[in-house]
Amino acid sequence: MKINPFSSPLLADLYQFTMLQSYLEQGMQETAVFELFIRKLPPGRNFMVAAGLEQVLDFLENLQFSAEELSWLATRFRPPLIDYLERFHFIGDVHAMPEGTLFFPNEPILRITAPLPQAQLIESRIINILHFETLIASKAARSVLVAPGKLLVDFGMRRAHGAEAALLAARASYLAGFSGSATVLAGALYGIPLYGTMAHAYIQAHADESMAFEHFARSNPNNVVLLIDTYDTEAAAGKVVELAKRLQTEHIHIKGVRLDSGDLAAHAHNVRRILDQGGLQSTAIFASGNLDEYRLQTLLGSGAPIDGFGIGTALDVSIDAPALDCAYKLQEYAGKARRKRSEGKATWPGRKQVYRYYAPQGEMSHDVVALEDSDPCEGEPLLVPMMLAGQRIHRTRPLQEIRQQTLARYVRLPESLTELETTTHYPVTISPALQALAKQLDDEAMTH
Amino acid sequence: MKINPFSSPLLADLYQFTMLQSYLEQGMQETAVFELFIRKLPPGRNFMVAAGLEQVLDFLENLQFSAEELSWLATRFRPPLIDYLERFHFIGDVHAMPEGTLFFPNEPILRITAPLPQAQLIESRIINILHFETLIASKAARSVLVAPGKLLVDFGMRRAHGAEAALLAARASYLAGFSGSATVLAGALYGIPLYGTMAHAYIQAHADESMAFEHFARSNPNNVVLLIDTYDTEAAAGKVVELAKRLQTEHIHIKGVRLDSGDLAAHAHNVRRILDQGGLQSTAIFASGNLDEYRLQTLLGSGAPIDGFGIGTALDVSIDAPALDCAYKLQEYAGKARRKRSEGKATWPGRKQVYRYYAPQGEMSHDVVALEDSDPCEGEPLLVPMMLAGQRIHRTRPLQEIRQQTLARYVRLPESLTELETTTHYPVTISPALQALAKQLDDEAMTH
Structure with missing residues (x-):
């Protein structure tokens, strides 16, 4: 079969297609908001370095199904799904932290806003790319910090x-x-x-x-x-x-x-x-x-x-931490915030923004995770629009330029976060409005 | 640039090309023998499962340089190397353990016999494939053994x-x-x-x-x-x-x-x-x-x-052991056995074979690593010819068949090797003739 494994949309989990078949049959095509974040830092890491967005945008821009891929799928799924996939091109929005941004647990680094089947279909490959590049950039940062020059x-x-x-x-x-x-x-x-x-x-x-x-x-x-x-x-x-x-x-x-x-x-x-x-x-x-x-x-x-x-x-292989505890979770569907409440894996609902605050000397002081709309903050918003209606809105930045900006960001890290053997928790707080939304959804579920 | 990252021969270390340039200029194109082996088992593993050979053979069969790749290389290397690469196709021999073979440290699982520049060029990608699939097969085997049925x-x-x-x-x-x-x-x-x-x-x-x-x-x-x-x-x-x-x-x-x-x-x-x-x-x-x-x-x-x-x-990610200590080393060049003697990383020289012996009831009892020619043994030879003069000599085996044979091999493992928490050393000995060759090369080096 002529399939390029680097870009094939079959690089997905089977459940993406079984869910899509059901979403289409139920007419569930309203707007979904998914966010990608890590749940906690691996041992020995005080911060993460976001990386991989360029490959994600490239994947989304070029996502389409070839005749071979469709005919293979047709042996397993019904015609409405195959017809849908034949016409597929990504029309959603992407908000994300620029590559090289330093980030922490519970902070979304990428937000997808798209019709539910679209946002669901791309899940596994998006995680696959962002997880790996972020893992390696975060490992590499540690050598860069201990061996300046x-x-x-x-x-x-x-x-x-x-x-x-x-x-x-x-x-x-x-x-x-x-x-x-x-x-x-x-x-x-x-x-x-x-x-x-x-x-x-x-x-x-x-x-x-x-x-x-x-x-x-x-x-x-x-x-x-x-x-x-x-x-x-x-x-x-x-x-x-x-x-x-x-x-x-x-x-x-x-x-x-x-x-x-x-x-x-x-x-x-x-x-x-x-x-x-x-x-x-x-x-x-x-x-x-x-x-x-x-x-x-x-x-x-x-x-x-x-x-x-x-x-x-x-x-x-990021040998001391070869994987991150990351997730891509539905936070809103059809205009309503959603919350997963599985034991130990509950999520913060709604469309969110991350605001960063700096000390007067320029050093990072703390972050606030807030609701995008109802929760205005004065810090630096870390999530910025990268793709609207399936179109990239920035030119690809030269990698050398991203590298220079990353190096400049290290200078603003609190010193304790740059040490290899110290575990330091950088303060990330959840805004009051976001906490209230989570509580409201839990209360609704209780009385449901 | 139109390059398929899965199959591009530029997926190599820079030193492969700098060495090739020198080999060609010095006329060093005699037959080289390289072997791939692991130096030691990672913690928590009692045996390894060989995997990835199919992808290696596929890589070797299809290895050629596109016009784009050659023109990129031409900006960095001299014409004789570019001419050589333009005509490149692999003409060497491959001996290897069939996929699913259980193996141990110091046992070559793959042997390449080819003109020196050819055998050198393919080094990094061959390791990249065999290392990863073997890593994962060896990790997977442990779940299979603890959850039969x-x-x-x-x-x-x-x-x-x-x-x-x-x-x-x-x-x-x-x-x-x-x-x-x-x-x-x-x-x-x-x-x-x-x-x-x-x-x-x-x-x-x-x-x-x-x-x-x-x-x-x-x-x-x-x-x-x-x-x-x-x-x-x-x-x-x-x-x-x-x-x-x-x-x-x-x-x-x-x-x-x-x-x-x-x-x-x-x-x-x-x-x-x-x-x-x-x-x-x-x-x-x-x-x-x-x-x-x-x-x-x-x-x-x-x-x-x-x-x-x-x-x-x-x-x-083989989370408890995300990498293996494996190496692809020159063991013979121009008819003469070679030995690397770097501290802690010395190799067994010459073209080798691995012989496996079984107890009367069929259980694996021990292996012997021996010289292929001068050291005949009665056990089961684990390395078999897979490619001669660049041509595969077997059809691709169905994956289902390889899987069945792997499952059958587990049955012949000594029981202590199948336990998760026991570290057991399966006996692998070095034949007397191979030990003598290593000593002879060391002695020659001393008097050199």
Whole structure:
């Protein structure tokens, strides 16, 4: 079957189609409002970084069913649903926090306003995109905060969960402040700066390590970063110094060396000394190998002379928190606010806005979650219109610009929220009118 | 740029291309042998289930560079590399464990034999596929083993890491013994059985819960599974009994109810009693909501009358072990065995085979990792030829058949390996000839 798994509308849960069949038969096509939010922060996170909106808008703009997809669906669902899907294009509104916005639990980061079957159909894929990019951007932010001024590169493609995860992890980590990625496709599709050196196999395939270094330098004279831990790290650093002398007349500069195993701090000190004594003060030391923000903090705290880090698996799978407790919930239908009251999973009803307040010096002080219409607040409204009647209302922002704005937002975080090992609760309050609405709906249900 | 991110050969690390440029310039195109293996089991796993080979073979068969991809590369690399890539098609051999094979650390599950630049180019994407599907199949196996005879459904699409992860998690969990998935695309592309009910939004959008149930039943008369925890679970079970009476004359049967929150065991007991007293003994109880193999074991151990489970996030992100310590390493080049000796990451050199031995009753007893040529063993060889000179040598096996064979393999696992909370080391030994080769290479390096 000719189906593009990246964009197929069959990337949905079966219940979306069974519900749609019923909504259509019951004529339930009035306006629904769904909001996406996280219920709580995962352990070890003090804030989240919103990411993935660009892919969501792209998905909504291009959502349509191919002939193959319709004929497959026709073997399982009745003609009225198939006819509806054949003519489907998204006509709803999207309000959302811009990518790179810092946010907290119970704050909607995306609101969909659309006919009920439309808003229901898109549920799973919207969550799938926003959940993952937000997860990775929020993980990446922690490394950015503990290693200011260092080169940080996403090395995680191989252990990311499939093709799209690899690509979007590069995007989300760059958006959150990383310097770039090793994933070539992320460079080609998103213009993300690319970094790369060589694998151990490159060294091993040569009979001699020095010769491997020299071959690599001559073939890639503008990007000479040599992997020096295949056999003996310090001995290899000595070979790098010798090579630099041989290459001097050709004006080939050895940009850096990479350490990938053993005691990185100890090796970095030794290698720095060997390089400096050999006149290679400007050759940088780059480290990789099971790194995460905690190891970065330890390495930099100990004064290890490391200039850049490749962070792979821990970043691309968000290893200490590989999923978020997020939900996409119906908050209003046909003009009436709705509330789910399942045990431990009750939601705040109605169309909401999030207002952010700042201290006089510019630092974030607190947020208020309020009803959009009846509950005016003076803070900065975080949800803004992104798509109206199925049309995007802003041009795609350059990723570099989003990244700069994200970095600027970190500066306004209260300092305790930037620390890795402190759990700090940023104050988010529910407005009185919203609390009253929730109570009113509960009371109505009791007397129903 | 028109690039399909699922199949683009730019889904690679930058260093693959920098190394290729150098290999080509140095004429290093002799035969290389790379093997993929895991270094150690993650905590809480006693064995792994190999999965993803089908997607790897598909990737290798179709690997080629489009005009857009070549022109992007041409802005960064020199003409000889671009010419080479323009003509690229994979001509190597693949030996691998069939999907569903149970395996252990240090056992190669895939071996690539190809000209060095070819074997190097494919590294990252091959790991990306095999790592993820193996991760998920190995996680899924644990639920299958603790819940024999129960309906197990993958519910994880929304929190899987992107589109491909959602799709391949459905495939890998089915291959490992799950009953099916909620992900429609997995049904359309792989023929995986689909299951689905309704969301809370469906109930909330109706003014009345009973009416929601009735509408759903009439719209989906052959698949009436009703979500009963939106407001009050036991009250909703009573409404299901009333509805069943109204639907009786129309021969619409209520197949099941779904619990998604609260104390699932307590609700299941209450609901079972209400359904039975209402004459609905054949209506099944299906549970979901933050489930994993540990909660299944507890629920079933306590005698909770639950017939099936939807397992979502914990499965699709392999939440307790979201990554494996796996590697794809050069073991031979130009006829000579190679060994990486990096601290803590040394490899077993040469082309290897894994032999499995069984006890007389059929139970697995131990494995031996040996050199393929010089080290004949009598056990069952686990690596078999899958592709020769770039051509697949077997037809794609039906997924249902792979699943049946996987289930049959579980029966031969030593019982201690099937327990969730016991860490048991299955014996894997390194053959004397392989140990001798490793020592010989180390000795040569010392005197070098």
